[in-house]
Amino acid sequence: MSKADLLEKWGDHLRNARRRSPHTVRAYLATAGRLIDANQLETWAEVAALDAAALRRQLALRRADGLANTSAARELSALKTFIAFARGQTGGDTTAPRLRGPRIKKGLPRPVTPDEAVNLAELVGGNAAEDWIGERDRAVLLLMYGAGLRIAEALSLTGGDLPLGETLTVTGKGGKQRVVPLIPLVRDGVAAYARRCPWPLTKDAPLFRGAKGGPLGQGMVQKAMASARVALGLPATATPHALRHSFATHLLSAGADLRSLQELLGHASLGSTQIYTRVDAATMLDTYRKAHPRGR
CATH class of the missing domain: 1.10.443.10 (Intergrase catalytic core)
Structure with a gap:
């Protein structure tokens, strides 16, 4: 079995069984392809045999290429999912190797993008x-x-x-x-x-x-x-309720007026909606400080 065969079956599973978005499929296939190349894998059994140490080595290679912590965390999740799928293909336990992701430096609370x-x-x-x-x-x-x-x-x-x-x-x-x-x-x-x-x-x-x-x-x-x-x-702060806050903040950034936003959110009073003007101002100020040469 070739690398192309492995990736074709993995991609079909992501698209048809998991119904993942094209963006997610591309990212997961690229991650799996790098793992296959680094370990010269040719069969599902070889992929299934990978353990936490192999994942740690793969992340170390990616970090050497300049991969940031947040991206490394996403890549680790994709690798675990790929190995769990391989284990299912060989009739084994579909539990992924256990490995804690990289530590993420905590920043200021913000709406998710x-x-x-x-x-x-x-x-x-x-x-x-x-x-x-x-x-x-x-x-x-x-x-x-x-x-x-x-x-x-x-x-x-x-x-x-x-x-x-x-x-x-x-x-x-x-x-x-x-x-x-x-x-x-x-x-x-x-x-x-x-x-x-x-x-x-x-x-x-x-x-x-x-x-x-x-x-x-x-x-x-x-x-x-x-x-x-x-x-x-x-x-x-990225809780389920934060997704609703992000919905509101992104609409406000795109030019929605407060009254329309109040109706969409179901707020009884405009005062409940006005908090998003402060959230949006804080977001813009943070962006300014990071990007503008005189912002610090």
Whole structure:
């Protein structure tokens, strides 16, 4: 078996079984290709036999090339996923080698970037024990970042909300309803989960289900995101609720007015929305200080 054969099967799994984005597939294939070259691997058995020491050596090679801690953490996650897949191909235990990622220097709390938000959703989906659970967790996070939903609002959706259209009517705090637009990425994420969910998504039943078919609890989403946050080297402030804050901050940066943002977030008062003007000002000031020659 050649390197091309290994990567072709790995890529097919990522695209079709895991339904990863083209960006994620490219990154995971490149990471796997470097591992294969460095260790002259030719079979799934050889990939499956790699241990924590082999991963440590691979990261050391990449660090020598100037790879930063945050990128090294992402690469380690991709390597673990690849080896776990190889072990499944050989009929063995699909547990990945255990190796702690590089330490990430803690910075100031900040909203996650659009790329970080999507990477979080992708990594949470890829780390799940079952494909349908991965699609579920990914869909919940995309609803929070792509539509600004609170976690409780996302988990309150029912099968009657399917199929999702270009807008969604959400019932928020105090029973107040609002209409939020849904971008294709969010709609596709929820549709992918609905196709794979093993439980009947009837009109009055919860849309998002736990492993045993009951309503999905907030704790499971928080736990999945915490694991992905560590793997990507993001600060402790990168919680599920932070995705909603990032949704608001990014819209404000793009020119949304406070009144429109208030409606999208379902805030009872404009005062609750005005906090994002301070968050955005702090973000711009931080960028100025880092980039401007006289900013320090």
